[in-house]
Amino acid sequence: MDYINNYIEKNKERFLEELFGLIRIPSISSIKDHKPDMSKAAEYWKNTLLEAGADKADIYETEGNPVTYGEKIIDPALPTVLVYSHMDVMPVDPVDLWDSPPFEPEIRDGKIWARGADDDKGQGMMHAKAFELMVKTNTLPCNVKFMIEGEEEVGSPNLGKWCEQNKEMLKADVILVSDTSMIDAKTPSITTGLRGLAYWQVEVTGPNRDLHSGLFGGAVANPINVLSSMIAKMVDENGKVTIPGFYDDVMEVSAEERELLARAPFNADDYKKAIDVKELAGEKGYSPMECTGIRPSFDVCGIWGGYTGEGAKTVLPSKAFAKISSRLVPNQDHHKIADLFKEHFESIAPKSVKVEVTSLHGGQGYVCPIDIPAYQAAEKAYTNTYGKRPVPVRSGGSIPIISTFEEILGIKSVLMGFGLESDAIHSPNENYPLEQFYNGIKTIPLFYKYFAEMMK
Amino acid sequence: MDYINNYIEKNKERFLEELFGLIRIPSISSIKDHKPDMSKAAEYWKNTLLEAGADKADIYETEGNPVTYGEKIIDPALPTVLVYSHMDVMPVDPVDLWDSPPFEPEIRDGKIWARGADDDKGQGMMHAKAFELMVKTNTLPCNVKFMIEGEEEVGSPNLGKWCEQNKEMLKADVILVSDTSMIDAKTPSITTGLRGLAYWQVEVTGPNRDLHSGLFGGAVANPINVLSSMIAKMVDENGKVTIPGFYDDVMEVSAEERELLARAPFNADDYKKAIDVKELAGEKGYSPMECTGIRPSFDVCGIWGGYTGEGAKTVLPSKAFAKISSRLVPNQDHHKIADLFKEHFESIAPKSVKVEVTSLHGGQGYVCPIDIPAYQAAEKAYTNTYGKRPVPVRSGGSIPIISTFEEILGIKSVLMGFGLESDAIHSPNENYPLEQFYNGIKTIPLFYKYFAEMMK
Incomplete structure (x- = not known):
């Protein structure tokens, strides 16, 4: 889509600068001394949303860190996408293992190096910039809401309650989240299950x-x-x-979905080598990826x-x-x-x-059915960007807030992650490839386009 | 035996004073600062043996604390008893739990209260005073050797080597040790096995x-x-x-010995109550005491x-x-x-x-056969003092130096303990009943008498 590529091409340096501005705020949620930085990050997100084209954006105080909420309602009759991201980051210790200061983002080898470069400032900013792109190019096909929290890295202790209190405001057809990774830079995947x-x-x-x-x-x-x-x-x-x-x-997984899941490239020898074990363990009758994903x-x-x-x-x-x-x-x-x-x-x-x-x-665990419009729109959007149909992946991990959203708001989430395993999230030298950052900004407007079409 | 009772009666206050002198030396082997006290204790033992009637007594340096050795050889053709004891004691922490200062012995309620009152200054001094009694009453029926070490409470790291180096000097027919306890003040017992x-x-x-x-x-x-x-x-x-x-x-234990061992009073309900468990565990086919003693x-x-x-x-x-x-x-x-x-x-x-x-x-474990003269002499001596045949007891614990003696010197030990469970050895308020102290001094000469007779 030319309008997408053109807009990104024209604004790519500014997008990066805006991400860097967010990264420079050391918003570590687990360290009390950084409490003022949490407010700065909330303020930064508020301005980012307003400048991108939100009708309104506000900071909501909670018992912990604030939540920034913004929205653009173009027509209440149209579908609504609720974007979720988090502005807080993990601590940076041991800081001497970093090749460059964690809160001074640097570009080297085609990657952004900084704490939060991927998780989740980089991936969150893709949504803000994709939103801006759609607004400025008059291609926004539906309503958009943003909910950016400040406590994901400490277990989202206050977001459930905040959702409960703001149920009406948060009404949406799907929650869109980029806080997971793809199989690798050439193999798109969508996390469809969390344990x-x-x-x-x-x-x-x-x-x-x-x-x-x-x-x-x-x-x-x-x-x-x-x-x-x-x-x-x-x-x-x-x-x-x-x-x-x-x-x-x-929930037993259908033979069809097991077949699809099995398409994710998996090399048992590499897997064993990486963790230095001679043999894997697990439940008889299931592959290692099934043992962690669906069992x-x-x-x-x-x-x-x-x-x-x-x-x-x-x-x-x-x-x-x-x-x-x-x-x-x-x-x-x-x-x-x-x-x-x-x-x-x-x-x-x-x-x-x-x-x-x-x-x-x-x-609770979470599963995103692969036959709902939002999943299929995401699948189509990735296919357009990467030239390959993304693989559905069941992650063995848990993101409890995702099942909380389903419980409280009754909305399914689609986990459109663009991170890579090599991004070293939570570790020293966190990084995020520029290509993934821009691919995200390119893929997200396509999701909106296909999603709005499918929901007609 | 009147000569025994009379001698004890006449000297009982002095015996106690001599024990108190030893107790007042804070010879804690596990604390380096007490190293000079170890030398004082070795010196005290040397003088005690000489005054009691030893032909000679010397202090032997080792890589750790010294050993005091003394002997009286009345006739090389006669049997020889080698007495083993230790001059070192356990630490006294927490010292504020003591009702009286640990190194200032006191008599209260018919007991001596002090660190080492039982383990093993009290029990060791019984042997020195029994030896003196036999010498002074001209009733010593055989040769006697004393080996008093200073590192029992830290695992006797140097005594094995010292025995190796002094094999000839230590030649004896039996090793006599009072460093264990009886079932209770009215039920004499002899520890015949250590695990x-x-x-x-x-x-x-x-x-x-x-x-x-x-x-x-x-x-x-x-x-x-x-x-x-x-x-x-x-x-x-x-x-x-x-x-x-x-x-x-x-080593399977004979039905006869199992029957003898079973005579030790044992109340499962009291045992369970004391450690607050509803049920005991253990190997099928064996009683709780057998599980700890012979299995x-x-x-x-x-x-x-x-x-x-x-x-x-x-x-x-x-x-x-x-x-x-x-x-x-x-x-x-x-x-x-x-x-x-x-x-x-x-x-x-x-x-x-x-x-x-x-x-x-x-x-290694250790077992003292109940049919050797030394055991039977001990049995007879206890029976005389307590009016009851002592019960052979297999202790579940280990005194590794006892099996080391057997390995290096090839000599069996007889464990003639006079301690009681209530003596709180290794704990605050260690104590030793005066009755046990004097009963020990009374019983030991009888052991010598019976042993010498049986060895004829």
Whole structure:
């Protein structure tokens, strides 16, 4: 589309400058001292939206960091796209591992190097500039709303409540998010699934104090031995979780979609080499990518108990602890799974110990059907830019706010990510290829165009 | 025996004063600042032995703390008893929990209150005073040697070598030790067995770095899950250790001795109540006391890996660790068991992880046959003092130096302990009943008498 390419060509330096302005604000949400920077970033986003052509843009205070909201309603009868992004970034430690200062963006080797270059200032700014492009070229085919939050990197603790309070204002047909990545620079992909999460802490208590392992060892149950046995029983030899009812609600993926998912390039040797393991594990009957994408997992995230210092201290400890998490797939309700685990784990405890299970955290999984107009519009837009139909990808990770949007606002999200694995998000030397930045600005207006057409 | 009672009656105050003099030297072997006190204690013991009637007594320097050695050889043709004790004590922290200063001995409620009152200054001094009694009453029936070390509380790191270097000097028919306890003040017992020990650290490595538990969880083996399963496999549902060959050398205890051992008063309800557990564990077919006394154990002493801080951090960790120990029974060689475990544990590791087993520590078990003259002399001596035949007891703990004596010197030890469980050794408010102190001085000469008679 010439109008798109021309506009980008004419304004590309300015787009970059505007992104750099945002990047220079060190808006680290997890560090209290940066609180004033969060306000500066909110202000920056407000101006960006107004200058791009929003009818209005405002900063909403929350109990945490502010949310910038802006909109352009061209006709209430037309469909509405709600763009979600976040203005906050991760910390930059260890700062001496950076080749250039994290908040002074630099171009080297065709990439922008800075904290937030990809996650999510770079990807967020693509939406602001694509919006500007559509406004200035009179091609905006529908209404647009922007919701830019300041607490994504700390788990969006206040955005759910804010959505609840602003339900009417946020009404839309789809939420558009660029905060994920593609398979690689030549292989576009759209994340269609995110796993949910249940997270527990368990405490196994044996004797009421640490005992002499000689005088008591053999006659008294050792809580570490017991905890180990209980954990061992949770997954069977086929990699299946043994909690009764655990798989009851798992949404089975159609053969067609499994076939599509399998198109994502995956090289088991490279995968194993990258993490230096000789063999992969996982549930029998599923590929490694299916194990992380469409099947739930059961991982001990941490374990501790007894003597953990230098050398050999003999003790039969009083207590052993573990932090356990299960990644869940769509339709598994994390509340239900939390209860099932607790009930089962306590039921298999031998009478020689006391077991306490505490649920620490949870989030629902998310799935974007590949047959809805918004997904198909995104697919078509990517195909136009990259010359290849994007692959639907089920990510093993969780972005809890996405399922919160669905719960509270009742709106599906389409995750049009342009990041690359090599972007080093959350790490030193975060970067974002200029090509991906501009490809995003080019692809997004196409999404709007196809989406508006399909919704007619 | 009147000569014994009379001598004790006449000298009891002085005996106590001499013990107090030893106690007042704060000879804490684990604290470097007390090094000069170790020399003072060695000097004190030397004088004690000389004044009691030793032909000679000397202080032997080692790479660590000195050893005091003294002897009285009345006739090389007669049997020889080698007394072992230690002059060092445990630290006294937390000192504010003591009701009286730990190195200022006090008599209250018929007990001596001080660090070392029992372990092992009180019990050691009984032997010096019993020796004096026999010398002064012309009733010493055999030769006597004393070996008093200064590093028992830090694991006797130099005594083995010193024994090796002084084999000839230390020749004896039996080693006599009072460093254990009786069942209670009315129930004499003799510790006839000590368990050995093997101690390992295991390290399970999965991926080469901590991974995102969402992106990788389900496809990559989690080292904590794997370690738990491996530990779970080490003991079967009957409480039997599954390491092939583990029980091959276990010395089975005769029905007669099991019957004798079972005479030790044991109340399962009290035992469970004291450590607050609802049920005991252990190997099928053996009583709790047999599980700790005559059967080996397999205990995880410590475990750690992954995230162990506050709250819920999702991670698929790179590594998991455990410290594992096995208490061994007589005839199980700790070197052999260390190798068997290493081989077996590594063999059951799935290919998805790397497993490293390091042997950290080991010691042989010890058993004193109940049919040797020295044991029977001790039995007879106790029976005379307490009016009851002492119960042979297999302790679940380990005193590695006792098996070292057997290995290096080829001499059996008889553990004539007079301590009580309530003596709080190693804890604040250590104490030793005056009655036990004087009963010891009364019983020991009887041991010599019966032993010399039996050896004729």
